[in-house]
Amino acid sequence: MKEIIVIGGGLAGCEAALQIAKRKISVKLYEMKPVKFSEAHSNKNLAEIVCSNSFKSNLITNACGLLKEELRMLGSELIPIADKVKVPARTSFSC
Numbered sequence: 001m002k003e004i005i006v007i008g009g010g011l012a013g014c015e016a017a018l019q020i021a022k023r024k025i026s027v028k029l030y031e032m033k034p035v036k037f038s039e040a041h042s043n044k045n046l047a048e049i050v051c052s053n054s055f056k057s058n059l060i061t062n063a064c065g066l067l068k069e070e071l072r073m074l075g076s077e078l079i080p081i082a083d084k085v086k087v088p089a090r091t092s093f094s095c
């Protein structure tokens with residue numbers, strides 16, 4: 001049986017693992033936390049947003065907003081969760 005291994009449960013690894021599972025392909029996600037932390041990470045959970053907890057602007061007139069809109073259009077699993085839990089921060093998109 002085909003199985004894909006994803007190393008690292010950050011935003012990219014979690015999105016990748018969910019996309020693989022959505023396509024009914026067996027996937028194993030390996031995350032080193034909480035056994036070992038990088039210098040940038042402090043939260044023991046998966047999909048940690050490092051630093052300010054902000055995904056920045058949702059405006060598609062800038063690169064951050066455009067990237068997120070492209071992810072929504074491509075069926076991202078994580079961006080809709082972030083959309084649900086966002087809090088107002090002027091043009092920023094924080095969760």
Ligand SMILES: Cc1cc2nc3c(=O)[nH]c(=O)nc-3n(C[C@H](O)[C@H](O)[C@H](O)COP(=O)(O)OP(=O)(O)OC[C@H]3O[C@@H](n4cnc5c(N)ncnc54)[C@H](O)[C@@H]3O)c2cc1C
Binds near residue numbers: 008011013030049
């Ligand atoms: C100081 C700092 C501040 C930042 N501030 C922001 C911000 O305010 N807003 C923003 O949008 N972005 C910010 N970023 C960028 C953001 O953190 C990254 O874009 C995002 O986390 C990248 O996600 P990723 O999944 O690619 O990598 P990461 O989040 O780094 O995830 C990699 C995961 O892999 C795990 N891992 C690594 N090696 C192994 C291994 N050998 N085995 C198992 N697991 C492993 C790690 O523990 C981690 O969980 C910041 C980054 C830094 C360094």
